[in-house]
Amino acid sequence: MESVTPVLGTGLFSLAWLLIAVPAASAAVLLLIGRAGDRWGHFLGTLAPVVSFVLGVVYFADLLGRDEAERAVHVPLYDWISSGTWNIGVGLQLDQLSIVFVLLITGVGSLIHVYSIGYMAHDPRRRRFFGFLNLFVAAMLLLVLADNYLVLFVGWEGVGLASYLLIGFWQERPSAATAAKKAFVVNRVGDLGMSIAIMLMLAAFSSSSFTDVNAGVGQLSTPLATTLGLLLLLGACGKSAQVPLQSWLLDAMEGPTPVSALIHAATMVTAGVYLIVRSHAIFTAGPAASIAVVVVGTVTLLFGAYIGCSKDDIKKVLAGSTMSQIGYMMLAAGIGPVGYAFAIFHLVTHGFFKANMFLGAGSVMHAMDDDVDMRHYGALARALPITFVTFAAGYLAIIGFPFFAGFYSKDHIIEAAFHASWVAGTCALIGAGVTAFYMTRLMLMTFAPGKRWREGVHPHESPLVMTVPLIVLGAASVVGGLLLNGWITEWLNPAVQGEAETEGLIHFTLIGGVTMLVVLAGIAVSFLFFGPQKVIPDVQPATRSPFVRAGRRDLYGDAFNEAVFMRPGIRMTNDLVRFDGAVVDGIANGTGTVISGFSSRLRRVQNxxxxxxxxxxxxxxxxxxxxxxxxxxx
Amino acid sequence: MTDHYIVLSAILFAIGTIGFMTRRNAIVAFMCVELMLNASNLALVAFSHKNGALDGQIAAFFVMVVAAAEVVVGLAIIVTIFRTRRSASIDDANLLKF
Amino acid sequence: MMTTAPWLTVLALLPTVGAIVVLLGSSAAAKFVALATSLVTVVLAVVLTVSLRGGGGMQLVEDAMWIRPLGAHYALGLDGIGATLVLLASIVTPVVVLATWSDYDRTPDGGLSTVAAGETARYDSKIFYALVLAVQTCALYLFLATDVFLFYVFFEVVLVPMYFLIGGFGPGARRSYAAAKFLIFGLLGGFVMLASVIGLYVASADAGKASYLLSDLSGLTLGTGQERWLFLGFMFAFAIKAPLVPLHSWLPDAAEQSSPGGATMMVGIMDKIGTFGMIRFCLGLFPEASQWATPVVMVLAVISILYGAILAIGSKNLMRFVAYTSISHFGFIVLGIFVLTRQTLTGSTFYMLNHGLSTAALFLVAGYLVKRRGSANIDDFGGVQKVAPVAAGLLLFAGLSTLSLPGLSSFVSEFMVLAGTFGKHPAYGAVATLAIVLAALYILLMYQRTMTGPVRPAVADRVTDVTVRERVAIAPLVVLILLLGVYPKPVLSMIEQSTTLLQTSVGVSDPAPLVGGTR
Amino acid sequence: MGTIAAPTIGYALLLPFIVIFAAACVGILVEAIVPRDLRRAAQLLLAFVAVGVALVVTISNWSAGGDVVVGVASVAVDGPTSFIWTILLVFGAVSFGMFAERKVTAGVSAFAPMAAAVPGTVAEREAIEDRREHTEVLPLALFALSGMMLFPAANDLITMFVALEILSLPLYLLCGLARRRRLLSQEAAMKYFLLGALSSAFFLYGAALLYGYSGSFLLSGIDDAIRNGVAGTGPQGTGLLLAGMGLMAVGLLFKFGAVPFHSWTPDVYTGAPTPVTAFMAACTKIAAIGALMRVFYVALGSDRWDWQPLMAVVAIATMVVGSVLAITQTDVKRMLAYSSIAHAGFILTAFVGASQAATGAREGQLTSVSSVMFYLVAYGAATIGAFAIVTMVRDSTGEATQLSSWVGLGKRSPAVALVFSVFLLSFAGIPLTSGFIGKWSVFASAWSGGLHWLVVVAVVVSVVAAFFYIRVIVMMFFTDQPVEATGAGTAGAEVVRPGWTTLLAVGVGVAATVVFGIYPGPLLGLAQQASEFIR
CATH class of the missing domain: 1.20.5 (Single alpha-helices involved in coiled-coils or other helix-helix interfaces)
Structure with missing residues (x-):
């Protein structure tokens, strides 16, 4: 397989590092300045991603104007780790794929920053919050702009750190601290795979750059290439909360809602998909790994959807949905060249509508005194009109309502999945129905008539600084698919060696029709249970149904981890501590005791x-x- | 013939050693040491005879002189202790131990 | 000008001079003298390091006959490996001085400072700083010595000031026990090594001319059995010092019972002698035996990595916690040394520097908090970040450096070691990589237990945020950790020149890439 | 033949020994002639002058060079002899300085006012009030010193035996002369005397058997016999050789304080007056190992396969027992006594190694004799210094030898505690002290002799040994003063400022320990040049 050789970036592109440096510098200022920056910190923090966005647009425009063969630009910065045969440099690669991410991250990121000005207005540590957000943006940009896996890994861990800091932003809450730690540790399990994958690359190619790896992987034996693919998949599972490393994402909702929107919906969690798409050559060389990706994606899309159905916490429903949607992307990425572009397409639209819905959820929580239980909502459509309308746009997008963003991106994936394997296709199809069900349930419980408000709650629409981003994202949810469909596959295919077919805007197929029916069925079921005329209990009703209980307990993901890893781990730790004290140290101290005992005994001879x-x-x-x-x- | 003297001297030496270990009186213990010295003298003289040289016999004289000097010092010490403790038993002097 | 004067002697003796001045001067002046001396040392160390020419061999060499009948020379030299550690020893010392600035000052009524509830230090700041500088001198000599005997002398001597640092300024009732344990382990290693040192002398005397110069000894041809025995003597001592499981049990006690400054000097600087010694002496003098022992050492190293990490998770005391993390990290360093590829050797050397920096940060920041809270028990903390956000932030930073977060210097070294190991011994590399999960777990667990959650009343009462002086003390570490993480090249290339030479002399070459010629 | 050739004596070379011996005799006369008030001064003058002269002569003879057997082949004045004489004289003089100390004990010496008086009687009290003292201690010590000089220089067994007694008899007496704790002192004297006499008997019988085997008392004659098998060849002859060798070993190892012939050491060191203990600990050990090496290297060197395993076992037993027993001691002097046993063990490792030119040591390599001699310097310096400090640390009952009263000394008298620590570190073999170089060199000799395993054992035992020295340092510096317990004696001891002679002992100890620790080259070189016995 011949690979694209990036052209050297000159002129404007040699300044591409500013994309990352601006938010990084802003983060540094915000975190170091101390209280002096409290008054203006959030403005600086918002300005940084905006600057990056503008830069991103400039580069995008430049790339648009180029020949297809010259759209991959390589900007080497400096030598990082040179040792022996390794020569790992820090460099950026701006190509069709990364520029899409840059725009998504900085665009959605900027909106969320703006939103946060309002959302975090009353938090005394708002400056620090913006510092962490900037840090995230910088790290995320590094992740997608890196020209080699090791630098990508730096960004990869950087976003993990930012995620840790932001999930645990309200550190005095033990649940937040635990969730943050859990997220980081589970991610590290994924990083294990990622690290070993990079080591394997270095052992195989003495290089970790995308170019070298893509060029060399064809010469690798298939088992090795498959191993490499599986290791990368493990990394992707960790970051993207795919089964079996899914458990952290639901807990991560402890973080402030803009964080959930930015990191745990729109950008960071999709990094796994980026990784798989970026590593397309590896998965091509190791087809078994691709199948694993499909399996993981399929399982997760159902897994997440299932969880989404059984949660009352609005953010957790959205989190389950996120898992599920990323499952779709993984599925698409696993299908191979025909799916890469679709995966990214869905990733982008998902970025719009999911960020939109999360921010909407934040707006709702804002109105409801930070209550997240949907059983305490109801009848909010009137109280929060803007939120409702924008949320509805996101809702329609995610269920794949015709001409909304998700309609294009998701249906493509379902179709492609059917082409690849009817099992995956069927699952994807079912997933679409379930998605429709739980999202409708969410809409009904939140916005449909029937107040179940707690006492003293007086919902009111959020201020402008929060609603404007909602509106923008809502608009994107509506038109994102229309605008991008077609163009994005053309744009991305060369970069990822993709073979995704470009479909027209109005393109109905049998599968599409069936999907439509399934979605409608999901909505209907939802109305059946949660329709406006139904009474929704104020507290979660007890149930004996094993299926419902399983869903409420996240399909026993935590229970599994606890039984298989945590408890044995704790036992082993305690045993080892005892062993260290009694045996290792015991031998050392025991030797002393024996000698001095021997001494006191021997003294008696000297009578x-x-x-x-x-x-x-x-x-x-x-x-x-x-x-x-x-x-x-x- | 000489061998018998050697054997005798060995026996005397052994008696002296055993005596030293078994007798409690300091004077007797000391006399046992003298016995051992004399056993050595006997051996020296016997070997001298066997080798046909005189140096062994001369050595015996040296030993006798030294033994005499030792007696002087030894008795002085023993007598002092006896005066202090009113006892010549070597087992009684047992303050220094362990 | 740089070549004529005995600059290395000047460098190594600077702290001694400082220590003498400290002892002769008043208690009040001690810390100023100590700081001034250690800062001058840093400057000189940096200048000498920068002035190193390429090539990787010993430079600024000094060589004078010291004890002729023993063949012992007063011989010093600086190469890339030594320079890295010289830098470490130079940089950490002023940080320690500044971080402990007024900890051991006498109280206004002339009493000794309190180091823990109901315990006072045994001596005042004068003795403390004299001992710190003495440890520094020994460390510098150790990293500069090119003569086995000279090295050995300081290998043993350093135990003495370190011992007094632990026993005299530790916080607990068991400090004497811990100090004695430290010393006994040190001496056990030292004396066993003495046997090998002597064996080397006899071997070189048998070969013609008794000499302890590294350059002479490395040319010595030893019988296989002989070489292995001698190697074992050295390795045993270094394995105690570096500590490799199961010879580590002195370190947690010593760290727990040390003052933060003392613990930093011990784990941050002094313990590097073990791993440094492995590179310089085990590999340098006994290449064949080193390769012979590699499988066993690698297994021990991997065990150390995991064992230290798990015990760190189970630690209930902050200082002990840091000690166990260090055991894990020393496992990495040793692993890298014995894997013997260019990347792992360079990585291990760089790791020593990074571990010194991050451990110093961890110990000292923990020390700030322990001093305020009056306890090092993890359970006695909780919610500190609410009352002391900067302290918590510094601790988190140090912790992230300890868990080798990419972008920080320790990542570079850890990755080099791991990836290099993986390239040659994939199984070892893969198992060792498990530690990155464990590291995240131990650091974040510790952070969660101490810094987050609701503020405990005792914490709210006693813990205040770090002062400006305390921040300034840690700042150089933070800057270096970041800087070397982002741009490690100058240090790496300095080390690599020497490790290349070393690798050649050992006679090992890197494994070829599986897929050739892609670069 | 017919005429008897006048024996060649070689007075010039023997002069150091003769001077000391003569000075001792003159000292006796001084006791008889000089008025009591002047005796002490006269004796001191005499002793120091004699030692000074002997030292000068020794060094000048030595630098003139040449290894000669003199005194009708009875005395070998060779390299080792000269070296040993030099250090004996130096350490002797330094200990005499401690003998002369009166300041710490409020104007009286450390010795009994009237040894013959029964303790606690009127006679004794009168003697105390009279401020009488035994100035005979110096002549006695000089006699002992002369014996010590002769002992390692003796070239035949009878001379050696006589020397042994010359060195022993005065020491027996000196041990019983302590001013305080008279009962202990007398007991020490008696134990030392009885056991010493027993060991002399063993030595003598061994000498007789060797004579029987070889027909000669001369060391070279025995060597000849072993090499060429002159007299008593055959199984019986071999039996004589082996038995004689064993018994000689017993006698010599007893003096050297090696296990299992060490039992007297702790008791005698504890009971004897501390200056005498210092003198014994340093000088007797020097003389004994000198003689041991001369007999076993010169006379029995060709048969070393027979005694090397034996001595290796003894060396290990000595190191182990000395070190292990020292751990649980509660009395400084007793601990130092066990420590001296442990050091005897370390020295024996080099002795067992028998790495000499005769056994194939290379030019320029450290030999056993040279390393032992260096070790003796290091050990002697630290020992005398340490005991000198013991004399200075006092409480109401005199010397505070209980370790518990040394607790916190580092706070009360940092300088003294520091100096004592230097000695302890030297004992422990920490570098930059002479003790380390000593340890290095004896182990190196053992290694050269092929006894690698013995070195390994020795280094491990060194750790145990180091432990109890460190224990004392811990007590001085790190153990907190017990909250004033009710009982007396727990009160910490104080350092009393001594006179300059004791300070000299401490000073010489510290100087030698540090200087030979940092720059041992010249001394080692000297020892190396002087390391071969004449045959």
Whole structure:
């Protein structure tokens, strides 16, 4: 397979590092300045991603104007780790794929920053919040702009750190601190795979740059290439909360809602998809790994959807939905060249509508005094009109309502999945129905008539600074698909060696029709249970249904981790601590005790009697004789 | 013939050693040491005879002189202790131990 | 000008001079003298390091006959590996001085400072700083020595001031026990090494001319059995110092019972002698035996990595916690050394520097908090970040450096070691990589237990945020950790020149890439 | 033949020994002639002058060079002899300085006012009030010193035996002369005397058997016999050789304080007056190992396969027992006594190694004799210094030898505690002290002799040994003063400022320990040049 050779970036492109440096510098200022920056910190923090966005647009425009062959621009910055045959540099690669991400991250990111000005207005640590957000943006940009896997890994861990800091932003809440730690640790399990994958690349190619790896992977034996693919998949699972490393994402909703929107919906969690698409050559060389990707994606899309159905916490429903949607993307990415562009397409539209809905959820929470339980909502459509309308746009987008963003991106994936395997296709199809069900449920419980508000709650529409981003994102949810469909596959295909077919805007197929029906069925079921005329209990009703209980307990993901890893781990830790004290240290101290015990015993021989001393001497003389004789005999 | 003297001297030496270890009186213990010295003297003289040289016999004189000097010092010490403790038993002097 | 004067001697003796001045001067002046001296040392160390020419061999060499009958020379030299550690020893010392600035000052009524509830230090700041500088001198000599005997002398001597640092300024009732344990382990290693040192002398005397110069000894041809025995003597001592499981049990106690400054000097600087010694002496003198021992050492190293990490998770005391993390990190360093590829050797050397920096940060920041809270028990903390956000932030930063977050210097070294290992021994590399998960777990667990959650009343009462002086003390570490993480090249290339030479002398070459010629 | 050739004595070379011996005799006369008030001064003058002269002569003879057997082949004045004489004289003089100390004990010496008086009687009290003292201690010590000089220089067994007694008899007496704790002192004297006499008997019988085997008392004659098998060849002859060798070993190892012939050491060191203990600990050990090496290298060197395993076992036993027992001691002097046993063990490792030119040591390599001699310097300096400090640390009952009263000394008298620590570190073999170089060199000799395993054992034991020295340092610096317990004696001891002679002992100890620790080259070189016995 011939690969694209990036052209060297000159002129404007040699300044591409500013994309990352601006938010990074802003983060540094915000975190170091101290209280002096409290008054203007959030403005600076918002300005930084906007600047990056503008830069991104400039680069995008430049790339648009180029020949297709010259759209991959390589900007080497400096030598990072040079040792032996390795020569790992820090460099950026701006190509069709990364520029899409840059725009998504900085665009959606800027909106969320703006939104946060309002959302975090009353938090005394708002400046620090913006610092962390900027840090995230910088790291995320590094992740998508890196020209090699190791630098990508730096960004990869950087976003993990930012995610950790932001999930645990309200650190005094033990649940937040635990969730943050959990997110980081589970991600590290994924990083294990990622790290070993990079090591394998270095062992195989003495390089971790995309160009070298893509060029060399064809010469690798298939088992090795498959291994490499699986290791990368493990990394992707961690970051993108795919089964089996999904458990952290639901807990991560402890973080402030803009964080959930930006990091745990729109951008960071999709990094796994980016990784798989970026590593297309590896998965091509190791087809079994691609199948694993499909399996993971399919399982997760159902897994997430299932969870989404059974949660009352609005953010957790959205989180389950996020898992599910990323499952779709993974599925698409796993299908191979025909799916890469669709995966990214869905990733982008998902970025719009999911960010939109999360921010909407934030707006709702804002109105409801930070209550997240949908059973306490209801009848908010009237109280929060803008939120409702924008949320509805997101809703229609995600269920794949015709001409909304998700309609294009998701249906493509379902179709492609059917082409690849009817099992995956069917699952994807079912997933679409379930998605429609739980999203409708969410809409109904939140906005449909029937107040279930707690006392003292007086919902009111959020201020302009929060609603404007909602509106923009809502608009994107509506038109994103229309605008991007077609263009994005053309744009991306060369970069990812993709073979995705460009479909027209109005393109109905049998599968599309069936999908439509399934979605409608999901909506209908939802209305059946949660329709406006239904009474929704104020507290979660007890149930004996194992299926419902399983869903409420996240399909036992945590229980599994606890039984298989945590409890044995704790037991092993305790045992090892005891072992260290009793055996390892015990031997050291025991030796001392034995010697001094021996000493006190031996002292008794020195009993003070001359005659016994003489006996010792004589016995000694006898021993001397014996040794000499033995020496002779031996 | 000489060998018998050697054997005798060995026996005397052994008696002296055993005596030293078994007798409690300091004077007797000391006399046992003298016995051992004399056993050595006997051996020296016997070997001298066997080798046909005189140096062994001369050595015996040296030993006798030294033994005499030792007696002087030894008795002085023993007597002092006896005066202090009113006892010549070597087992009684047992303050220094362990 | 740089070549004529005995600059290395000047460098190594600067702290001694400082220590003498400290001892002769008043208690009040001690910290100023110590700081001034250590700053001058940093400047000189940096200048000398920068002035190194390429090539990787020993430079600024000094060589004078010291004890002729023993063949011992007073011989010093600086190469890339030594320079890295010289930098470490130079940089950490002023940080320690500044971080402990007024900890051991006498109280206004002339009493000794309190180091823990109901315990006072045994001596005042004068003795403390004299001992710190003494440890620094020993460390510098150790990293500069090119003569086995000279190295050995300081290998043992450094135990003495370190011992007094632990026993005299530790916080607990068990400090004497811990100090004695430290010393006994040190001496056990030292004396066993003495046997090998002597064996080397006899071997070189048998070969013609007794000499302890590294350059002479490395040319010595030893019988296989002989070489292996001698190697084991050295390795045993270094394995105690570096600590490799199961010879580590002195370190947690010593760290727990040390003052933060003392612990920093011990783990941050002094323990590097072990791993440095492995590079310089085990590999340098006994290449064949080193390769012979590699499988066992690698297994021990991997065990150390995981064992230290798990015990760190189970630690209930902050200082002990840091000690166990260090055991894990020393496992990495040792692993890298014995894997013997260019990347791992360079990585391990760089790791020593980074570990020194991040451990110093961890110990000292923990020390700030322990001093305020009056306890090092993890359970006695909780919610600190609410009352002392900067302290919590510094601790988190140090922790992230300890868990080798990419972008920080320790990542570079850890990755080099791991990836290099993986390239040669994939199984070891893969198992060792598990530690990155464990590292995240231990650091974040510790952070969660101490810094987050609701503020405990005792914490709210006692803990205040770090002062400007304390921040300034840690700042150089933070800057270096970031800087070397982003741009490690100058240090790496300095090290690499020497490790290349070393690798050649050992006679090992890197494994070829599986797919050739892609670069 | 017919005429008896006048024996060649070689007075010039023997002069150091003769001077000391003569000075001792003159000292006796001084006791008889000089008025009591002047005796102490006269004796001191005499002793120091004699030692000074002997030292000068020794060094000048030595630098003139040449290894000669003199005194009708009875005395070998060779390299080792000269070296040993030099250090004996130096350490002797330094200990005499401690003998002369009166300041710490409020104007009286450390010795009994009237040894013959029964403790606690009127006679004794009168003697105390009279401020009498035994100035005979110096002549006695000089006699002992002369014996010590002769002992390692003796070239035949009878001379050696006589020397042994010359060195022992005065020491027996000196041990019983302590001013305080008279009972202990007398007991020490008696134990030392009885056991010493026993060991002399062993030595003598061994000498007789060797004579029987070889027909000669001369060391070279025995060597000849072993090499060429002159007299008593055959199984019986071999039996004589082996038995004689064993018994000689017993006698010599007893003096050297090696296990299992060490039992007297702790008791005698504890009971004897501390200056005498210092003198014994340093000088007797020097003389004994000198003689041991001369007999076993010169006379029995050709048969070393027979005694090396034996001595290796003894060396290990000595190191182990000395070190292990020292751990649980509670009395400084007793601990130092066990420490001296442990050091005897370390020295024996080099002795066992028998790495000499005769056994194939290379030019320029450290030999056993040279390393032992260096070790003796290091050990002697630290020992005398340490005991000198013991004399200075006092409480109401005199010397505070209980370790518990040394607790916190580092706070009360940092300088003294520091100096004592230097000695302890030297004992422990920490570098930059002479003790380390000593340890290095004896182990190196053992290694050269092929005894690698013995070195390994020795280094491990060194750790145990180091432990108890460190224990004392811990007590001085790190153990907190016990909250004033009710009982007396727990009160910490104070350092009393001594006179300059004791300070000299401390000073010489510290100087030698540090200087030979940092720059041992010249001394080692000297020891190396002087390391071969004449045959």
């Amino acid at each position: 003070g009697f001359v005659r016994s001393y003489a006996l010792t001497m004589t016995a000694g003389a006898a021993v001397v004789g014996a040794i000499i004789l033995l020496g002779r005999l031996g």
